[in-house]
Amino acid sequence: MLITLREVHDSDLPVFFRQLNDPVALHMAAFTPEDPADWDAFAAHWARIRADGGVVNRTVLADGDVVGSAAVYGEPGEREVTYWVDRAYWGRGVATAALRGLLAEVPERPLYARAAADNAGSLRVLAKCGFEVSAADRGFAPARGAEIDEVVLHLTS
Structure with a gap:
């Protein structure tokens, strides 16, 4: 399976919205929007982050199919990575390949x-x-x- 990243297209948003509303994925991710089924809030969120020049947003493709998203956001020195992969692709190396691609594209540490x-x-x-x-x-x-336990991680090189 070939995993690639590209700019986010408008046509990706309905796929992301469907993925966000998978109850198993929601539970696993935990830190999600308060109402993931609110399309207007979802669309407004994506409009804001796509307009923010400091955010690096990418669509994750597996053999050309949209299977998730990956991003780097935040203030310099405090920037975070985030990613979401369709549950049908869990355990197949997609998230690892996507994150590695994103980290190669965004060399700051x-x-x-x-x-x-x-x-x-x-x-x-x-x-x-x-x-x-x-x-x-x-x-x-x-x-x-x-309220749940959370792990904070860092990457320095």
Whole structure:
């Protein structure tokens, strides 16, 4: 399977919206919008981040099909990575390949990442890409309706 990244197209947004509303993926991601089914809020969020010149947004493609998104955002010195991959592609190396591609495109360091402490898949992806655990935190996870443990990671090289 060939994993590539490209600029986000308007036609990607309905795919991202469908992916965001997968209940299993929502639970795993945990830190999601309060109402992921609100298309207007979703569209407004994507309009804001696509207009922000400091955000690097990419669509993740697997053999040419849209399977997710990956981004770097935030203030210099505090920039974070984020990614979302369709559940049908979990465990197949897609997230790792996408994140590696994004990290090659965005050479600035340090970069940070956060994941729910029980999201073993995401923590594995981040470790494979060189991220190291730097802190533990707790935060409110809208997808779970509760405060949960979170892991903070960093990448310095």
